[in-house]
Amino acid sequence: MGLDVEMKTAEPAAAPSPLIHLKATIALIEKGVAKKEMRLMARAIRQMLAVRRRLKASTVSSFLNYALPSGSEALSRLLGFVAKVELGDASMEVDTPPSMAQSSQLSYKQSVLPELESFSYLLVIIFLIDQKHLEDAKVCSSAAIKRLQQFNRRTLDVLAARLYFYYSLSYERTNSLADIRGTLLALHRTATLRHDELGQETLLNLLLRNYLHYNLYDQAEKLRSKTLRSDSHSNQQLCRYLYYLGKIRTIQLEYTDAKECLLQAARKAPSSARGFRIQCTKWAAIVRLLLGEIPERTTFMQQGMRKALLPYFELTNAVRIGDLELFRAVADKNASVFYADKTHNLIVRLRHNVIRTGLRNISISYSRISLRDVASKLHLDSATAVADAESIVTKAIRDGGIDASVDHSKGWMQSKETGDIYSTQEPQQAFHSRIAFCLNTHNEAVKALRFPPDAHKKELESAEKRRERQQQELELAKHIAEEDDDEF
Template identity: 70%
Template sequence: MTQDVEMKDNATTPSQSLPPPPPSTLHHLKEIASVIENGSKSNEVRRIGRAVRLTIALRKRLTASVLSSFIDYALIPGSDPHPRLSSYLPKEDDQAMETDTATSAAQTQGKQLSPELEIYCYFVVLLFLIDHKKYNEAKDCSSASIVRLKSLNSRTVDVIASRLYFYYSYSYELTGDLAEIRGNLLALHRITTLRHDELGQETLLNLLLRNYLHYNLYDQAEKLRSKAPRFEAHSNQQFCRYLLYLGQIRTIQLEYTDAKESLLQAARKAPVAARGFRIQCNKWAVIVRLLLGEIPERTVFMQGGMEKALRPYFELTNAVRIGDLELFRSVAEKYATTFSTDRTHNLIVRLRHNVIRTGLRNISISYSRILLADVAQKLRLNSANPVADAESIVAKAIRDGAIDATLDHANGWMVSKETGDIYSTNEPQSAFNSRIAFCLNMHNEAVRALRFPPNTLKEKESAEKRRERQQQEQELAKHIEEEDDDDF
């Protein structure tokens, strides 16, 4: 009896210790395809968006063999997109094909292909080509997907279409042919406007602004932005990009106050995972604040993961803060390549006058009376007649209100006036009003960003629909961060 019991226990132990095998990438793609089909049948855009977010989570696991098997599963073998998409994938000698591929392909022959699933196949193949640096094939694939999208007018396709628009422009940008698609992007923006595809309008407007700014066509970008139809933002990523491009346009147009507000708002709204985007926003914001005469706080340059990228701008800020023109020249020459890559070199040239003005302000605070020759020496003006240059600089600073002083032309002095009480002026009130306006604006944007399920007050939901909706909201909250990691 004891031996039989021991034999039974030993027999049951191995089966209980074996864990179930993890689902494969192809299995996940099939589940995403079912989500897309259910979303297209029920006309629910949120399910399509959830499918896109799940795909981004699988992006690093996509291989040619998996995508080939998925195309055989999702597309009808005799359809037009099947051989086209298969031709973009490299042929591998030892493709690890799934065991259920043949049966799945046989099942897809009897059903009709949905447009959402077809566009999704273009999307996953395009992601694979860009990740594996096959940029020429990515251009061909994205162009073919855009031709197919022009013939589709469905709101359930718009979520995937907006991603295809982005990667369509990105593939041409990687090959240096961004100017070739400008006319096509304008045509697509017109089509999406006529179809009331607001998400597509947001994406294409940002792509057109990026296209113009890439070639320094700031006037054309401003004309397009001012003439484009206005609508409420639907995507936080696209809205952040729009604020960045708007801030860059305003900076070039010398509208520094509006530019500062747009750039800082873009940096605040961007997700933490979008580090590269936030670095770009902070670079431009630092330059704009310096042009406005402000000195950014040290904490701006000490943000996590951004210290190395913002190091040149930290040294530049230090030179402007001190008002040392020689130090400013050395920093500009040291990081000239970095500033040219960031497209901020022309803005840094404008900062030379701010450096001189800051140094002059420090001199006026330190000295009640000083010779213009000493002013030229302290500012390190290297010119043929530094005293005359110092006199003109001091006169302009007095006229602009940068310093409170007078010029004694007879003796060649700059005489500073005593500093009054700032609380007797309107400066504290204006600063307080600006902070109140900022808080009210943030509150209004937060209220506008609230989203409510449709028809919650018009009809009662059944228990099953309520449970399904709660499950979708939980899954949406789970994968919302994965959406932020992709596009920046």
């Protein structure tokens, strides 16, 4: 019996083929168009993305012949793109695409919905990107956008947002992102006029990414400040917007706002978006270091992110110690990583923080120390090291970084006794920031609640029920009055 049970449990159920999954999306799209329900469109896209890794050229061709009418321009164009991939495959397995003679018999409909045609374009674009046919994906996405501009249907908004994203991605992968900036601006203007809020969010993020890709931070900020943005309809688009806004604020030296945006973007991002969370964590760590804070060790020890965050962990350790020589070594060692992440310019700004941290440690350790020893401990290797140390100490005292005084005639730094931190306002400020964070989280959770449409109307009684209730109350009152008369 035990062996039979093991044999039964060891045989998993055969997974449905990708073609069956794709055909099931047609019913979802038609139902979404009939009921004008955007959730069904999003569900069809998710169902397609669930099988994207198992797609083959033969599967995509079979679906196109089934979904699109024979002889249509969209079918011939999309089959041409898939055929290029199919010719490059060495082995062809199941799901052989039907011939053009048979396509008229297998075609799902002779007239196709614009939503189904856009879905077919989206499927082929994603397939071409996954198969590394980037030039074909760029041409196909351009054709899809031109076709999409011919329609003005609200049921296309979800599919259009996806097409915009992969349109920009295909151009980014081919290093020609600047070529579509004018098109994206025109699409954003059209989406604004049509009140397509999801399209506005998507296109705004794509434009910000386009500008930031070429380090055009001023143009990105001007676009962001001039654009009216409503409440977010997509958590993914909100996370991207917060990430781009955090990068802009960082370059503009507004570190407090940048830190809040980056941490919120990393917190809201789904756990599956590991690459996005890694980028948010990298920038957030740099911003916190620039603010004089030291990120917790657990930030760099998250599962699946340790290797990617190792250079920033070493950098944080150098800043925490205040060792300028170690900081230089870490910056030179991981220069290629910092250049790839576009954080090298920010790391150059950290040099002053390293010196200030080292100076704070010196002021705590020594009640009095000569400026020459300060220059030696800070590794200020220059002919004017003592003069540089004197100016650094003076500036740190003026900024409130250390509590000390400088005796210029004798050439030493005199530290003052450290007071009780609980006699200051710092604990109250830390407590206030935690309360504000909890309240903000509660307000966002309340805003995220979803209720069924017209749910409040169910509790309201209809006019007929109200008349019946009033009639019953009148009869009850009359009956009570009659009983009172009988008693007398």
